[in-house]
Amino acid sequence: MADELVHYDVVGGTATVTLDxxxxxxxxxxxxxxxxxxxxxxAAADDAVRVIVLTHTGPVFCAGMDxxxxxxxxxxDQGVNEFPRILEQLWTSPKPVVARLAGPARAGGIGMVxxxxxxxxxxxxxxxxxxxxxxxVPAIISLTVLPRLNPRAAHELxxxxxxxxxxxxxxxxxxxxxxxxxxGEVARYVKALAAGGPKALAETKALLSRPRxxxxxxxxxxxxxxxxxxxxxxxxxxGILAFAQKRKPNWVPQD
Numbered sequence: 001m002a003d004e005l006v007h008y009d010v011v012g013g014t015a016t017v018t019l020d021x022x023x024x025x026x027x028x029x030x031x032x033x034x035x036x037x038x039x040x041x042x043a044a045a046d047d048a049v050r051v052i053v054l055t056h057t058g059p060v061f062c063a064g065m066d067x068x069x070x071x072x073x074x075x076x077d078q079g080v081n082e083f084p085r086i087l088e089q090l091w092t093s094p095k096p097v098v099a100r101l102a103g104p105a106r107a108g109g110i111g112m113v114x115x116x117x118x119x120x121x122x123x124x125x126x127x128x129x130x131x132x133x134x135x136x137v138p139a140i141i142s143l144t145v146l147p148r149l150n151p152r153a154a155h156e157l158x159x160x161x162x163x164x165x166x167x168x169x170x171x172x173x174x175x176x177x178x179x180x181x182x183x184g185e186v187a188r189y190v191k192a193l194a195a196g197g198p199k200a201l202a203e204t205k206a207l208l209s210r211p212r213x214x215x216x217x218x219x220x221x222x223x224x225x226x227x228x229x230x231x232x233x234x235x236x237x238x239g240i241l242a243f244a245q246k247r248k249p250n251w252v253p254q255d
Contacts, residue, residue: 013051
């Protein structure tokens with residue numbers, strides 16, 4: 001039986017999903033895609049999980065699709081056909097997802113970074129939309145990357161395939177932070193995310209992905225209903241009571 005390529009651990013309400021295929025730079029092979037999808041499904045279904053951290057072993061976060069598997073395969077057999085499910089799982093996960101990059105990401109790897117809610121990398125990490133350099137199109141990842149990126153930068157970087165650093169990734173919206181203290185920065189975000197109510201976080205994630213109404217007036221009625229529902233709900237009432245009693249709400253993980 002092949003060694004596991006994705007590890008899954010839960011500690012203190014945080015599910016850590018670790019890509020562990022350093023021999024091929026954590027490329028998205030069939031086995032890795034399958035195990036990654038299974039881990040994300042498990043985390044989403046576990047009530048004990050409050051936040052998901054997507055990370056890696058080895059010097060590279062993810063090099064994109066496994067080109068050795070892609071070589072010679074027909075359009076219907078390409079592993080890229082299964083990739084949208086993973087991006088969808090990251091994008092729509094009811095639990096916030098934090099990407100932790102201790103090294104570079106390329107192509108599909110950047111698509112996953114963009115699909116996460118928060119992304120943190122070390123300053124030395126590099127990025128490139130390398131698809132055009134090998135004669136393919138960054139089609140699937142465009143659906144998660146383009147909502148994050150400054151449009152002018154997106155045109156430049158998608159069309160040239162040029163490498164850019166973590167500092168620029170922050171400037172154009174791909175990363176939230178580039179920090180030498182990677183684990184400390186990830187822990188800071190995890191703690192902040194876990195302080196939110198689980199149902200409120202899930203609904204807020206859905207809200208962020210909704211199409212915006214043409215004017216604020218067009219959306220007030222729907223948003224008033226949503227807001228009132230949560231104010232009156234069990235989670236909202238617990239949060240209001242905890243605030244009045246100067247204590248943490250019951251959903252905050254114990255230190």
